Amino acid sequence: MKLDGKVKLPRPAPDRYAGLFADDENGRRQEVIAYHSRSHTVERIKALWERARDDFLAIGRWLVVAKARMEHGEFEAMVRAELPFSPSRARQLRTVAEFVDSGRIPLERLPPADSVIYEIATLSEDELAAAEPDIRPTLTRIEAKAFKKRVQGAGAPPASDRPALVKRIARLRQELAEAEAMLAALDRNG
Incomplete structure (x- = not known):
């Protein structure tokens, strides 16, 4: 079905995912999706979200170390040819890891989404000082971008x-x- 130039796909039945996963063909543990209750679902999603943040931080740290150790041009070539994301995304992940590891804002106060942390990490020292009271784990990317726009564009229409x-x-x-x-x-x- 097509609406306003966009294709609308039918939503799969919720039971389609129940028990689909265990170990994949590479031996990686996959989540078994089994709905028990709302609170159980919230708990699992939050845990997975935190794990995703930790994984993105680990990727960023690997990228920081690789860039520091590789010869000039080798890092960019590796990212372009062998990694599943762009050099721009690699830069964002490195920036997030470096910001978190700097300890300027404790990890517990940061949102769990790397895209939101990136918005915070790219603030100047003065902007970060002005933003610090608003930084919280529930900060959304929209809020972070709006704040960033406000402090960076103050006085400029x-x-x-x-x-x-x-x-x-x-x-x-x-x-x-x-x-x-x-x-x-x-x-x-x-």
Whole structure:
């Protein structure tokens, strides 16, 4: 089914996943999906989410060490040819790992999503100091991006405001010309 140019796929039945996983063909342990209760589900999802954060931090740390140890150009070539993500994503993962390992904000206060930590990690020292009271484990990426935009763009209007500002300047120049003419007339009549 197609809606507004997007393909809408039917949602699979919830039982489709029940008991599907155990050990995969590579011997990696996979989650067995078995719904017991809401609280059990919440507990499992939170645990998996924290594990994902830990895995992304470990990947970032491996990337930091690899970049430091490889010859110039070798790291980028490895990422492009052999890793399942782009050099941009590798840079983000390294930045997150370096930020977390710096201890500037304790890991317990950081959100569990590496994309949100990346937004925090790319703040300047002054911006980070201003943001620190708002940093919490439940901080969303949207909130982090909004805060970042606010502190980085303080005083600077968005580019979309340009036409309105040009019109305002023209109107103010006209008002100034009219006021100067009235003042000159007053001076002449004296």
